[in-house]
Amino acid sequence: MKNRLVIFDLDGTLLNTIGDLAVACDYMLRLRNLPTHSFEEYCSFVGNGILRLVERALPEELRTENYVKAARADFLAYYIDHIDEHTTPYDGITALIDELQQRGYKLAVASNKFQAGTEKLIRKFFPTIDFVDVCGNREGVPLKPDTALIDIILEQAAMPREQCIMVGDSAVDMLTAHNAGIHSIGVTWGFRSREELIEAKAEQMVDNTNELLAAIERI
Numbered sequence: 001m002k003n004r005l006v007i008f009d010l011d012g013t014l015l016n017t018i019g020d021l022a023v024a025c026d027y028m029l030r031l032r033n034l035p036t037h038s039f040e041e042y043c044s045f046v047g048n049g050i051l052r053l054v055e056r057a058l059p060e061e062l063r064t065e066n067y068v069k070a071a072r073a074d075f076l077a078y079y080i081d082h083i084d085e086h087t088t089p090y091d092g093i094t095a096l097i098d099e100l101q102q103r104g105y106k107l108a109v110a111s112n113k114f115q116a117g118t119e120k121l122i123r124k125f126f127p128t129i130d131f132v133d134v135c136g137n138r139e140g141v142p143l144k145p146d147t148a149l150i151d152i153i154l155e156q157a158a159m160p161r162e163q164c165i166m167v168g169d170s171a172v173d174m175l176t177a178h179n180a181g182i183h184s185i186g187v188t189w190g191f192r193s194r195e196e197l198i199e200a201k202a203e204q205m206v207d208n209t210n211e212l213l214a215a216i217e218r219i
């Protein structure tokens with residue numbers, strides 16, 4: 001049995017959520033008669049929470065505090081009801097999570113997605129997994145790459161930092177791991193590029209879930 005804690009990012013790591021995020025953003029933009037964006041643009045917008053996603057989707061001249069808050073409210077009103085229509089686990093992820101649990105790893109989620117959305121997706125796609133904690137964006141807790149979410153999970157799991165691994169698809173996740181003093185593994189199947197992971201000094205990088213399992217086992 002492995003005495004390790006594996007903390008997963010959600011969007012772009014466990015789940016391909018970009019379709020539902022894009023549809024909800026397009027809905028919000030059409031309400032305002034504003035231009036929508038491409039798949040590639042949305043991939044570059046995500047990773048820092050819903051507020052920043054909405055802000056990046058808006059024309060620069062409309063990015064005032066009040067306008068962004070109103071746009072975010074419209075986004076969330078649509079997104080929470082349509083959050084799982086186009087979202088799916090990445091290839092091999094469900095089997096990987098099951099295998100890690102069977103091998104005795106402790107598992108957790110640390111996401112910049114809002115808490116209710118994070119919990120809803122985890123309940124739907126991983127109903128049999130006993131996660132130590134599922135941490136999303138909540139009031140009073142800063143987003144990754146701040147270490148606050150990792151600190152909450154580590155306290156809940158009662159695990160030392162040297163036995164903790166952060167798995168994610170972006171520089172935000174790699175920087176979070178570095179800031180928290182834990183191991184990092186970058187996955188290349190998500191929303192960001194291999195080059196971004198290299199620049200963010202990912203400890204290991206993997207291209208599929210078989211490689212991810214082997215990378216986790218090496219730590």
